[in-house]
Amino acid sequence: FAILLFAFLARGGIIGVFLTSFLSSFAHLGLFWMVLVVFGVTALAKFFAEKKFDWQNGIAVAAGLVAGWLLRPNPIGAVKIAYVQIIKLLLEKQKGTPLTFGREIFPLEWETFFTNFLPFAVMCAAALAIFIFYLKRKKEDLSTFQKTALWASGGLTTIFFLMTMFVARRSYDLWAVFGVAFIALIFTAFLDSKPANFKRLLNQESRITAVMAGIILFVFMFAYGVYKNGASLAVANYPYDFRESSEWLKANSKPGEIVVNLYWDMFPKLFFWNTQNRYISGMDPIFQFAYDEQLYWKSYYWNTGQLTNFACSEIECTKEMLEDTYLVLKRDFKASYIIIEKKRSPTFYQYAKEESRFRQTFETETQAVFKVL
DSSP: HHHHHHHHHHHHHHHHHHHHHHHHHHHOOHHHHHHEEEHHHHHHHHHHSSSSSHHHOOOOHHHHHHHHTSSOOHHHHHHHHIIIIIIHHHHHHHHHHOOOOGGGGGGOOHHHIIIIHHHHHHHHHHHHHHHHHHHHTTTTOOHHHHHHHHHHHHHHHHHHHHHHTTTTGGGGHHHHHEEEEEEHHHHHIEEEEEEHHHHHHHHHHHHHHHHHHHHHHHHHHHHHHHHHHHHHHTOOTTTTHHHHHHHHHHHHTTTEEEEESSSGGGGGHHHOOOSEEEEEESHHHHHHHOOOOOHHHEEEEEETOOOOEEESSSSEEEGGGGGHHHOOOTTTTTTTEEEEEEOOOHHHHHHHHHHHHHHHHHHHEEEEEEEEO
């Protein structure tokens, strides 16, 4: 939707602008900011190119976002979710609150940048260098569309690259798609349309060298892609993880009974096979934190392995604050069962086996289910 919106904004098409804005907010209201960034940068580029503000597209973007929001099944709930996912999360990240998240909400490490993104970054840098080179010459006769599209795609590529490196690595999706657009637009505007210039710049020997370099780059990227895919598959989740445990719970528990899953990322695997139970942690842990900070800290200490037979409801605990784990599970979480990944939570697994107020009801090689008596 982001790249499609950019195309409609740059080329023209007010209905397309409305529809892509609408679909974006209807599908994922938490990404409304993406629509605003794309519009803001493109409108600024168009202002410099045409010396007028793109107010019609601005109205279409606003109308699309509002319509997509209001036509969701629960618009008020969607706003609350978006607030927690964006504002609440940013505030807690700034405070340094330890949230048991996946790594995608943290900036990309430079080591990963050089390992995974260097060829693409080099191509983006080369496109930028070509852009600056032709701008300095001031001899290129670009259309209004080309000026708008080049400045906007270059600006968006830079913004999303900076977000990837300094805000959240999940922004590399946007960096990649706008980087590809920027590279393609540079080629079309300055290189593909000037075959005579190419011939003057590159003799036959240089062209052969350039083609060979391209082939080598392609072979490297293909081989490295195959290697990375294999490495990812080696550590990927088995598709049938938690099937046996989930189906046992489904067959032996009452609908609506609460299952304590120590790690939030267990939820989709459990829920896929068993939708009749309730789980204490679903998707992003920031929702746990926003709902009840004390419950969040109690589960946090369990899943990080810092506590097992005790729980604590504060970020900084003293001995006097500790509470009995069984009591907390029954009183605060209203838990009927607890499911444990033995490899990830070996101390909690051992505690549960030894605790007389738990009864082990099911076990596989990797997981164990305990009834909270």
